[in-house]
Amino acid sequence: MVTGQKFTVTTNNQNDSNKKLSIQVSLDGLSFCILNQDSKKICYLKKFEFEKQLDPIKVLSRIESIYEQEEELRQPVDEVILLFSNSLFTLVPEELFDEENAAGYLKFNTRILKTDFIASDKLDQGIVNVYIPYTNIINYFFDKYGEFEYRHGLSVLIDSLLNHKVENEESPRLYVHVQKNSYELLIIENGKLTFANSFEYETREDFLYYLLFTAEQLNLDPRKFELILLGDIKKDSEEYNMCWDYIKNISFLGPFHPFIFEAQAQPKEELSDYLLIKSL
Known part of the structure; x- marks a missing residue:
């Protein structure tokens, strides 16, 4: 295999x-x-x-x-x-991988x-x-x-997201790919992947907590970073509406x-x- x-x-x-x-x-x-x-x-x-x-x-x-x-x-x-x-899963730098x-x-x-x-x-x-x-x-x-x-x-x-073209590569972008009761969070800054993890959640409060906690640990300001959503989430979802109350710049991924x-x-x-x- x-x-x-x-x-x-x-x-x-x-x-x-x-x-x-x-x-x-x-x-x-x-x-x-x-x-x-x-x-x-x-x-x-x-x-x-x-x-x-x-x-x-x-x-x-x-x-x-x-x-x-x-x-x-x-x-x-x-x-x-x-x-x-x-x-x-876990991510390992290639030079350290055995x-x-x-x-x-x-x-x-x-x-x-x-x-x-x-x-x-x-x-x-x-x-x-x-x-x-x-x-x-x-x-x-x-x-x-x-x-x-x-x-x-x-x-x-x-x-795919590392190769996704954006206007401003320098500003931090948080990508949230939503699946059923879980999501993957990727952070890309200056064209480099700086964070990747998955989180299981049961409530909209859980959804927001993991997102804001990660941002806080990495000293990312919710008023400045861009949150880009994809996967199984829509504008009328509870998770989206709760994020909108705390994060200034939210969008959905464009044509892909x-x-x-x-x-x-x-x-x-x-x-x-x-x-x-x-x-x-």
């Missing part, structure tokens, strides 16, 4: 279309997206949320059921990328079992994301598609992809599927 590299998936596809499938896996939901790479059209995009957080074995059972139900997912594809969204000691980097912020497989993604700016993927799910998709690429969702988030959607695949909010689309 290899991560952070691209592979061609061998299929029996006799069509002229060149399709790529992106899959996002978390313990509380799944998302799938299929892009026709020739026409630049997204022809399938669907999200499946669980009623509660499941363990990886039950998540795999849901994946198997979804593949039985969704005919579109059974079509041949030419390329696959699998994203894991969890908090089982693959033989990968588990050692994680032991300070997560419980590691002897059976856990440790993976890593090399990111821009000399960063390595060390994380624990779900091997049963990797094996399932390997059996289905052959070799494919998999990454941690945070890796996609960091690389060149694709068009077929009618049946058009999402209500494109930003809610940011990682899935950005990985295509």
Whole structure:
């Protein structure tokens, strides 16, 4: 099993279309997206949320059921990328990274079992994301598609936002990527990543607390920094309204992809599927 590299998936596809499938896996939901790479059209995009957080074995059972139900997912594809969204990660400077000691980097912020497989993604700016993927799910998709690429969702988030063009790179920008009951917080200043972490929250007060506490620890003034939102959050959400009371400069991330959607695949909010689309 290899991560952070691209592979061609061998299929029996006799069509002229060149399709790529992106899959996002978390313990509380799944998302799938299929892009026709020739026409630049997204022809399938669907999200499946669980009623509660499941363990990886039950998540795999849901994946198997979804593949039985969704005919579109059974079509041949030419390329696959699998994203894991969890908090089982840590960032390490590349010059300090030792693959033989990968588990050692994680032991300070997560419980590691002897059976856990440790993976890593090399990111821009000399960063390595060390994380624990779900091997049963990797094996399932390997059996289905052959070799494919998999990454941690945070890796996609960091690389894409570091390359996102802005007018003023010097001022600190706080990016909050919201998912169900959690969010990733990235801080970029002078074009460099200075902070990245994930937080679980239950209330809007929790949401704001982690954001303001982090800003305070890093001596960032809520009246001066820019807060940029993406993911599963809208202007009418409680979290947004509470942030608006304390932070002066708030915006949503602008256009982030060149694709068009077929009618049946058009999402209500494109930003809610940011990682899935950005990985295509």
